[in-house]
Structure formats: C-alpha cells, structure tokens
Amino acid sequence: MAAIIVLGNSKRIRLGSPNVFIGSFVLMKALEKVLERNKVRPTAMRLLVLQYLFTKNVAVSLTDLENSFEKSDRTTLYRTLKTFVESCLVHKIDDGTGVSKYALCEENCNCEIETDLHVHFHCNLCKQTICLPKHKIPAIYLPKAFLPQEVNLVVKGTCNKCS
Amino acid sequence: MAAIIVLGNSKRIRLGSPNVFIGSFVLMKALEKVLERNKVRPTAMRLLVLQYLFTKNVAVSLTDLENSFEKSDRTTLYRTLKTFVESCLVHKIDDGTGVSKYALCEENCNCEIETDLHVHFHCNLCKQTICLPKHKIPAIYLPKAFLPQEVNLVVKGTCNKCS
C-alpha cells in the first residue's frame, strides 16, 4: 500500500497516499535537485507537491491540492506552498476569483524584480487560471507622486481550449 | 436622539443611528434623485450609504461600512452594496487584498462596456484603494484563441499622500 522512495544515500521517504502518482526515481531526483537549488529541504510532501505543480500547466489553489492529496493535511499543503513562495519556487496569483492560485515560477525568475511580471488569464468557462509568461505587463503611467511597486493584471474571458 | 428626514411629500425616514452624519435636506434630495435615476428605491439606509460613498474618495469595504453604521446590520449593508452594483451605481474592486472594495461609478459609466475600465491603486502604507478613472487600462495582446472579456489592473505602491 505505502510506497517507499529512496532519495540520496540514506534518505527513505514513505509515501502513504495510494492515490498519488509516484514518479520515477529519475524524476524524483530531478525534483529533489530543484528543491535543493532553492534551499528547500526535499521532504516527501514537498516533492509530491512540486511534481504535481510540474504536471499541471495551470495555476492551482490550496483546495485543489487538498483534493489531490487526500492523505495529507490542508495545513501542511498550506505551509508547503508558503515555503515555495518564500523560496521563489512558485508565485501566488490573485485572479479575482477570491481564491489564491499558485504556479511555478519561470526558470530565470527573480521574484523580487517587478519588471518581469507577466499577465494572467482566467477562463470564465473552464474556470482555470494560467500564466502568460511571454506577455509582460505594459508600463502604467500614474499621476504625480504615486510610486508603483507591484502590478497585477488579470484578463478574464474564454481560453484557447474553450473558444 | 433620532433624526427624522422628510423626503418627498409624505415620506418620513427615521434615522436612529446617532453617530451618522446627516446631510442637509438639499443633499438628501440630490441623493434621492441619484437613486431614483438608477431605479433604486431611496430608503434611509441606502441614502446614508450613498452619502457615505460620496463623502469618501476611496474605495470602501463592507467592513468599513459596518464600522461606520454601527446601528445597521452587516446583511443590510451587504445587500445595499449588491443592489448598488446591480444598478450600476457602484463598482466592485478586487485590489488583491482579499477584501472586496466598492466605489461610486463615474457619471457616464456603463458598467457593461468593458473598454471603459480604469486602473486601481492600492497603497501599501495607508492601505487605501482608490480609482484612477483618468487612467484607462492599456490594450492587452493575448495569444491566439484567447478571447478577453474583462481586465483587472491593480497597481500597488505608495500613494500621493504617503509619498
């Protein structure tokens, strides 16, 4: 029932959740590298959440994660996402639905640099939110004495799959 | 303690809340006109909420209203805002704080027409959100087969009063 993945030399990770797709040893090693590169300790849950984010090409909510990892706790997933955001692995997206979404950052993303921010699209039909990393937010001109720090731009409509 | 405002010929509205600033007869008549123009029946609460929105030049949340009208119920204020939004008197703003804000629409606003949408600014210092009706959202170019319907653009930073 419970799978065991061996990571590194002496690290053994027990994955108790039977409904979780367990990637290959090679994939897990790659994900482990990603975590370590961003100074995040590669625990079982973190590897699985990271794998989940890689397989999805849409932004996911905490509840999405919760429904996909029934054996894990909402709090753990919450803190996992928080850790990922703080370590610049994923970015939080406010798509206007009232529920925060999360998606992997670009390879070369410096979450601090604001000029890199891209547009997000939310489909009113399939309710999915996706990143448009090729579409940067245009310059916004503000009245005198307004100092911009961040910009959030969300387009809602019909996505390519639903149109 | 309780003020009474006479509206129209036979309409008497008792205002029980002592901490509410009660505008002049002329102002109330003007507000009444605004409501009637938008097909909203001018009740006491609606007039006071509308007056409140006029005096504020920032977007307000439901909780803001609740704290300003202690004698009224959250539900009533909630439904008042809902009525105002549906009748195109105010628009709801998602400023990324997780709390919906509301502000009066422009005089000539057709809430249906999306090309009129303006930029909103949220100050990270004073935590206030304001409309920038003169600053329209620039055209956003999307990948093929993406059909835009609405655009939300929020700039966060330091406002003119805080800079």
Next chain:
DNA sequence: TCCAAAAATGCAACTCTGTTGCACGGTGTT
C-alpha cells in the same frame, strides 16, 4: 550507530469575509 535538537507534519480550533434563510415590519397600492 545512537541521541538530542531542529524541522516538518497533522490535528484542532479559530478569524474573517461573504452569503443565505427566515421572520418581522413598514410602504404603497387598490
């Protein structure tokens, strides 16, 4: 290898926003 410290996890409880059901009471219409 073993043990203690540190970190991660799971459980429970809680806050806050938004929302709905329902009963009451005032309004205006005939």
Next chain:
DNA sequence: AACACCGTGCAACAGAGTTGCATTTTTGGA
C-alpha cells in the same frame, strides 16, 4: 382597511486562510 411587496435584522452557515500545539520525521553531532 386589506393586501402584497420590499427592506431590514437576526441567526446561522460556508469557505478560505491562519495559528498553536503535540507528534513525527529528519538532521547532524557525539
């Protein structure tokens, strides 16, 4: 005056997000 309708207030609830604390797991040093 009778009646239907609408607005209001109270209660209860849902959902997302968050925190405290006990338990488990991992790490790193003896």
